[in-house]
Amino acid sequence: MATIAEKILAAHAGRETISPGDFANVSVDVVLANDITGPISIREFHKLGVSRVFDPEKVVMVPDHFIPNKDIASAIQAKALRDFSREQGLVYFETGRAGIEHVLLPEQGLVGPGQVVIGADSHTCTYGALGAFSTGMGSTDIAAAMATGDIWMKVPATIKFVFHGQLRPWVGGKDLILHIIGDIGIDGALYAAMEFHGDAIASLNMDGRFTMANMAIEAGAKAGIFPVDAATEAYVVAHPPKSGARPMLSYTTDSDSDYSRVIEYDAGDIEPNVAFPHLPSNVKPVSQAGTVPIDQVVIGSCTNGRLGDLRIAAEIIRGQTIHPDVRCIVIPGSQRVYGDALDEGLLRVFLDAGAVVSTPTCGPCLGGYMGVLAPGERCLSTTNRNFVGRMGSPQSEVYLAGPAVAAASAIAGRIAGPTGQPSNTQEVTER
Amino acid sequence: MILQGKVHKYGADVDTDAIIPARYLNVSEPALLAEHCMEHIDPEFRQRVSKGDIIVATSNFGCGSSREHAPIAIAACGVSCVIAHSFARIFFRNAIDIGLPLLECPEAVDACEAGDTLEIDLARGEISNRTRGTTCTAKPYPEFMTGIIDAGGLIPYTRRRLGGGHA
Numbered sequence A: 001m002a003t004i005a006e007k008i009l010a011a012h013a014g015r016e017t018i019s020p021g022d023f024a025n026v027s028v029d030v031v032l033a034n035d036i037t038g039p040i041s042i043r044e045f046h047k048l049g050v051s052r053v054f055d056p057e058k059v060v061m062v063p064d065h066f067i068p069n070k071d072i073a074s075a076i077q078a079k080a081l082r083d084f085s086r087e088q089g090l091v092y093f094e095t096g097r098a099g100i101e102h103v104l105l106p107e108q109g110l111v112g113p114g115q116v117v118i119g120a121d122s123h124t125c126t127y128g129a130l131g132a133f134s135t136g137m138g139s140t141d142i143a144a145a146m147a148t149g150d151i152w153m154k155v156p157a158t159i160k161f162v163f164h165g166q167l168r169p170w171v172g173g174k175d176l177i178l179h180i181i182g183d184i185g186i187d188g189a190l191y192a193a194m195e196f197h198g199d200a201i202a203s204l205n206m207d208g209r210f211t212m213a214n215m216a217i218e219a220g221a222k223a224g225i226f227p228v229d230a231a232t233e234a235y236v237v238a239h240p241p242k243s244g245a246r247p248m249l250s251y252t253t254d255s256d257s258d259y260s261r262v263i264e265y266d267a268g269d270i271e272p273n274v275a276f277p278h279l280p281s282n283v284k285p286v287s288q289a290g291t292v293p294i295d296q297v298v299i300g301s302c303t304n305g306r307l308g309d310l311r312i313a314a315e316i317i318r319g320q321t322i323h324p325d326v327r328c329i330v331i332p333g334s335q336r337v338y339g340d341a342l343d344e345g346l347l348r349v350f351l352d353a354g355a356v357v358s359t360p361t362c363g364p365c366l367g368g369y370m371g372v373l374a375p376g377e378r379c380l381s382t383t384n385r386n387f388v389g390r391m392g393s394p395q396s397e398v399y400l401a402g403p404a405v406a407a408a409s410a411i412a413g414r415i416a417g418p419t420g421q422p423s424n425t426q427e428v429t430e431r
Numbered sequence B: 001m002i003l004q005g006k007v008h009k010y011g012a013d014v015d016t017d018a019i020i021p022a023r024y025l026n027v028s029e030p031a032l033l034a035e036h037c038m039e040h041i042d043p044e045f046r047q048r049v050s051k052g053d054i055i056v057a058t059s060n061f062g063c064g065s066s067r068e069h070a071p072i073a074i075a076a077c078g079v080s081c082v083i084a085h086s087f088a089r090i091f092f093r094n095a096i097d098i099g100l101p102l103l104e105c106p107e108a109v110d111a112c113e114a115g116d117t118l119e120i121d122l123a124r125g126e127i128s129n130r131t132r133g134t135t136c137t138a139k140p141y142p143e144f145m146t147g148i149i150d151a152g153g154l155i156p157y158t159r160r161r162l163g164g165g166h167a
Helices: A004-013 A038-047 A072-088 A101-107 A122-130 A139-148 A173-184 A206-219 A230-238 A307-317 A335-343 A346-353 A403-412 B030-034 B069-076 B089-098 B106-110 B143-151 B154-161
Strands: A023-027 A030-034 A059-062 A116-119 A133-136 A150-154 A158-164 A193-197 A223-225 A261-266 A273-275 A283-285 A296-299 A327-330 A378-381 A397-400 B002-009 B054-057 B081-084 B102-104 B117-121 B126-129 B134-137
Touching (some): A004 A116, A004 A193, A030 A101, A038 A139, A059 A072, A101 A335, A122 A133, A122 A206, A139 A150, A139 B154, A173 A283, A206 A307, A327 A346, A335 A346, B089 B102
Parallel strands (some): A296 A327, B054 B081
Antiparallel strands (some): A023 A150, A273 A283, A273 A397
């Protein structure tokens, strides 16, 4: 009897069964690094005394954090990534044909159900939305895995989260995951895998699931996993890899007794949520936010930079104008999302309202560039962290929310929830 | 190995943006990263820290991003060990991987103040507070991990696994 995480790890460790707390070497299907973490992985890889990576088709390099290069130092790092990728023949995505790694890899068909994916980026847990066991590690772990094709892991216990009933209007994946983090705290799932279930989860589109799995790390978790269902299968079929086929290995947890805990919520109780500074667990329903004037809104990131997110934001912003005191920065998460948003007229909606539309980049989420905050400034952002100084000055503040609250706030000039009834944008047709 | 140094004490949830803000991650040289270590939460840390010093914190130290730059910056400041109630998962791996010792020992954390002198016997996990005369023992590492720690980090450990470095 085992959970999804245990079954995937056992299969990759060549074992019949595996239990929480066990240590094992597991083979990896995809190894990932970016322009911040990759240069250290490359430096450490060279110390191993091997000349080639274990399998160039399974090593993926995505420059996305400071891309297009923000300064000479970041250009040197991006060049190191590019040079190594060319030399080794790795899967590499150049600026203009890329995007934020965790938006890009699923849409490129590079990650899928039943896989083990490790990446030198903490939000690698995003691919759990597809039923993969995926987790973030550091650069040296990635260097070792690039050489050997495996990595040591401690098998996590799994916590089951169940959302009964149906979601209220405008409530999405971000609101659910913030609700969980607000409930259990930022180390509430430390070292554990999170599994998501319930009627509200079954009706959540893939973009909402990516958002939830993405922020599992914000509860300290090793992975955030969704069971594979018809929505997953439709997504996988619609996003084939350039060559070969993506595996469709779906696992299910045998029984509730396999979980270390089961935590249940009534989805109908959950409002659009906002995480106040300076922890993602400092969560309040938007109706209790009070009057909080804001200087900037960011809509994008590996958390909420997908087409479904932009559709929700555009629906609220259409025909309105951004508040005169607010800079609104919209960042489609990948070239494909950018193109689709262009074709659907969403970018025109943002431009007409007075927002900036940027090329895909992590940029402001980590205070890198393209929207850094001055002392005393406040930003409402669809990103994933609001630690002290996350988006710039240590005297600035970041508030986290989903795209609906972000869009409504950009218009109101203060933290605000959306009003009226949404159309069917939350039932996104996967592309 | 015996470590000795003065305590720099912090609370819960010291995140990787506090340890090394992301805007400095456009370089990866340890000495350059060390210049900004703890800048957001303790701007005087860089002036105060001496070789061998020990960072002490409560729960969930190193939460947030996967940036290995965080333990690299701490080690490059001369810090010899971090003691906490608990560590965030990725920070824990990263520190072990690069050979920065970490100890989980709530008793030692709660019994010390900033400026105390600690002496640590790493092999025994024994933490002695020379200022207050108290001693306690940290949670031992799982056996699987001692191989990596004894090798001096994941790179020497993996070199050995690969048979001395031949592809």
